[in-house]
Amino acid sequence: MRSFPRSERIALTTLFFTFGFFVMALAPRFPDLKANLDVTYGTFGTLVGFGTFGAFLSLMTMGHFIHKIGTFPVLFSSVAAMIVCLLVISNTHSPVVFFVANFIFGMSWSSYHISVNTQTMHRQKEFGTNVIPFLHGMWTLGAVLSALVATLIANDVSLAWHMNTMGAIVGLIMLVTILKIKALCIPARDVRDEDGAIGFLEMIKSFRIDWILSGAYLSVLMVEITVGDWSTLFTRDILEQEKGVAIVPYLVFMTAMIIGRLGYHRVMKGRDEVAVVRSFIVTGGFFFTALVGLSALLSTVNSTLAFFALLAAFFAGGLGSSFLGPYLFSFAAKRSPRPDSVALAELSATNTALTFVTKLLLAWVAQVAGLAFALLIPGLAFFLVAF
CATH class of the missing domain: 1.20.1250.20 (MFS general substrate transporter like domains)
Structure with a gap:
């Protein structure tokens, strides 16, 4: 059995860690976000909740797209969409604009989640090494460190500056890492349901x-x-x-x-x-x-x-x-x-x-x-x- 290449393991670790850091950065700053939108608790919770509906639509359909185009296009486009949506979410004062951006943000982070796990499950089967628990641990570590950073800077750094800077730096790291493993990404012809990318018809039918x-x-x-x-x-x-x-x-x-x-x-x-x-x-x-x-x-x-x-x-x-x-x-x-x-x-x-x-x-x-x-x-x- 071949050993999991060190360079690829580092790349996947980076992708999971930065994903946790990126996607969980906003939650600790919800009071600032609510103040930006100037809405009630009920309206704010509803606006945030519709991001989850976007994630649900992605879960139901994204496996189909991965079967058609492979993991690389989905990984890269998902991160690009996350960056744009985060910048819009953290800078807007319009509930309507927030609603649209948060809905797309939910779809994009869910798409990334599906594609990066599909990529990992496929590769770990090839090498007979279970790296998923470790990588999910790195995601959690990224999320915790993101919250720690927010704790340290919340009093002195505005929501917009925090998200603009973090989104640009962490998002760029994710895009560069994805480009580096492009040759290792699964082409459409090799994607299987058992890799975690369930086709739409299979999902609906069963x-x-x-x-x-x-x-x-x-x-x-x-x-x-x-x-x-x-x-x-x-x-x-x-x-x-x-x-x-x-x-x-x-x-x-x-x-x-x-x-x-x-x-x-x-x-x-x-x-x-x-x-x-x-x-x-x-x-x-x-x-x-x-x-x-x-x-x-x-x-x-x-x-x-x-x-x-x-x-x-x-x-x-x-x-x-x-x-x-x-x-x-x-x-x-x-x-x-x-x-x-x-x-x-x-x-x-x-x-x-x-x-x-x-x-x-x-x-x-x-x-x-x-x-x-x-x-x-x-x-x-x-x-x-x-x-």
Whole structure:
């Protein structure tokens, strides 16, 4: 068996790391973005949510295009579109312009996600080396470092300068890296469904929804959605923390997710997976819900104590949900009689659609009942999936 070439491994590592850094840069700056648009919580959440609908359309169709033209054109054009859309999103004050740009941004990052994973899965099969877990870890590392950078510069650097500079530099690195591996990209004739690029007709013809599995995975996504979309706004608007500090809860959540996922296999050795995952979900859900509630109660009494309660809540939520994601993806492949790539593609498409609906619901819950109540909902969802 041939070994995975070092230069190609470095290139793929770069593509995953920069993708995480790029695509997650905007979430910590949501308060600035909302201020730019001058809209309510409900309207803002709706505008952001439609990016997920764009991602869903891409998941349903992009495999078809990869089958027709190969991975290189999709990789390159997706990054180019992401750069343009990010610049528009971070500089516009028009909700209509934001809506269109965010919708295309959702399609482009989803297209990139599909094509870079297709490229990786195809190549790792050729070399018999499983590099996907490592590369997904690099994506998470990129996302966390992006949040850390936002924390350090939020008070002194405007949203536009932050995104314009980051988008240009990181986007250029991605484009140059893609050009360097152009000769290694999969041509259309060699693309297979098992590489992760599921053709449109195959997806439509055989599409099935596993409601139990999707419902369980949605519980994980609800925590990530809520923290990603609303944590900085809650910390900034309700707890009245400064811009840089408002990003810290999001950073704590992502760090807890990394700790949990890095320790997943070590914790599972010799143990019943279901029992371990359930204990993490119940414990994480209990502390997440209780501490978010405590933070909301303390917000009018002592904002500092309320802030630390929120940090503890997000650490518990991140650690509690970290085990469920990997377990469910593994379980999805075992549960379905079809190839792993088809089962996982269906799970991803179903949950992206459910994520879109959930984002809209949470947005208007935040608008009508308040941010604190919206943050409590994912914690309650933990208990539903556990039992």
